[in-house]
Amino acid sequence: MALADVIHMPEYRSPQLEQGYTRIANELLEAITLAPFSQNQYKVILTVWRMTYGFNKQSDQLALSQIMARTGMKKPQASLAVSQLIEMRVLLADEGRHARVLSLNKVYSKWSSEVRVVLSSWGSEIQNHTVMESVTEGSESQNSKVLESGTTKDKPKTHTQKTSPKEHLSRSLRERFEIFWTAYPRKKSKAKAEKAFAKLNPDEQLMTALMAGLTQAMTSEQWANPQFIPYAASWLNAGGWMDEIQSAYSDDELAVIRAFNEALGERVGTVDEAGFVEARAGAIRAFLCKLAADPQAWKRYFPAVRDKVELPPHAGFDYLISPKGYGDVRGRMAIKRNPDGTRVHAEDWDKSASGIKAKAKEMGIAFDDEEPVPAIAARVRAAIEKQEHA
Template sequence: MALADVIHLPEHPRTVQVEDGFTRIAHGILEALALANLGKRHYKIMLVLCRQTYGYNKKSDEISLSQFHDKTGVLPPNVSTAIDELVEMRVLLRTPGKYAACLAVNKAYAQWTGKAKVDVTQLWGYQNDNSSVIETINEGSQIDNDGVIETITTKDNPKRNNQKTTPKENLSRSLRDRFEIFWAAYPKKRSKDKAEKAFAKRNPDEQLFNDLMAGLERAKTSEQWQNPQFIPHAATWLNGGGWMDEFQTAYSDAELAVIRAFNGAFGERVGTIDEAVFVEARAGAIRAFLGKLAADPEAWKRYFPAVRDKVDLPPHAGFDYLISPKGYGDVKGRMTIKRNPDGTRATGDWDKSASGIKAKAKEMGISFSDEEPVPAIAARVRAALEKMENRE
């Protein structure tokens, strides 16, 4: 018996299944799009947008013109025109994004205008009018699968328990892409694995990612982050919600009042502080200075005039020195040295502070070292004063 010729039948191509991932979209949007008098390019844009948003359980997304071109074949200039027209017809909502325009489908289809305007009374009619209509469909491929026929109605079928709502691989890839954008922008590149875990824990959607990147840009321009020592690791910043931190960009009214008090007392002598130029470290020093004077809320108003009238300041003294803990301490000591009406130092109360004793010793030409105990210096000053009185 002759061998039969082996005939190779073409393999039946695998059909796509919902298990591979699918896009959930409200029937009302599909029906409104079917009724709208849109052009071919408009529909291509809408299909891609629905895929990129609802296909990932998102309400909006940033999609560049080149991405639309890659997915539709429409040239970028024509994509831009089609999007502008859809926005004008209120079919699309467009807001500024970080890297591209952020687009969303306007689900309020009653607001659609122009060629996209639809008669809302016709929507959802399929379900209501055809509730009893039965139709036959072939399950699987387009060829007859052994004649198996399934009957369904046009009403919504209940959601299956095993129905997937998000293509996991695509979602994770999107998360990785966002992390790489974040990591490229973060100034301190340490402990990347920990940063990835913290980022995955946050799992930012498009809106949170935009907020996160905007907060990162604010932090990078802050005075604190100009010193790499004070930039936290990315994982620490993410876990602590660092993008929500507020950074001061101008002096408060209380801080301005202190600056103006100094300018009024010392402006002609040492120059004024430009209140329009904000220095974050200076603002913090002013707050600390006011905190030191909290027991007497009006003390800061008297401070600069008193220093001007009663203290011989060292050459380096200025606003920042006077409000610093060291400068304030030095000035307090110097102000204990009383002056006569003619400006000369008075002899009384010179021994009330260490600075006063040393100043009196210098005035009388009595030498001393920094290591010498202050009481010993005071004793020598008293002895010299007593000797002067005896001579008189």
């Protein structure tokens, strides 16, 4: 090797607290550490910490796509882990404007029994720490110079810690911010937006993704109403560019719309399949979720409405799939009438588990005691419908 050759050593990055950090109480950290969480559940907890305590917040709106991006999990894994933590009361959830609001339940004594821990020694540790402080108080002044000389950037004093970004953007960062700010449709609280942008400090790749996400958000139905557009700082802090924005109906949602159009379109008006409405898509998903115990129920619902129910003048697709509309229609179906106007007493075989099983035996439908009752009822209804159309 020639003497003039230069060996380039790899550059190692050393994260510093000045670039931001997440504060967490030691007691809560120990409770999390001792609890028997799965790997995916730990990942979700750490993500919630990062997006809440990491920004000095108690809670934050977190879309599932954000959790997936920060944990590397697939959608089913992330969704399951979040649901499990909410069920175990480790995470508290509430409805937000743009996504579900998540926060950590710090009262770990209220977690479900499967993960609840008892820190029996925590109180004595605090007491011992207090005693040690009082014992060493006199000697601390003598050793203060020695202790101060040992302080490093990795262990700064608590009162000097800073979590806010630099208030002045560099030239290149300011140019990128101005591009973002020019495109962002809600021009409010620019100073806060600058701070959020500086904390994010996007490189070229992230800036491209950020602007692409902004462009997609601006075409969504939700942002069509200016009052529902979040402040730029909130959108940046929540990682809004990573949110999944639906722009067309899914196959399941289209199937429900087509079933309605076929059964009731001529009577009350059809629904445009191509005209995507975000709120309507969400209502369809909620409707299907309500009928989850009988996955084929929605296929029978619209023909039954057509044949058995006198609809009010305002009734349409959105009304029929809404909780109120569905409840009203079910109530009207329960009161069947003869041609002369007198009531017909409907069969009550589906009002109890014993009645459902008795009806199945009557129709020769085999089942075992391990089979869910709703599934038996669904097969009985299908058999009855087949007989009626035979």
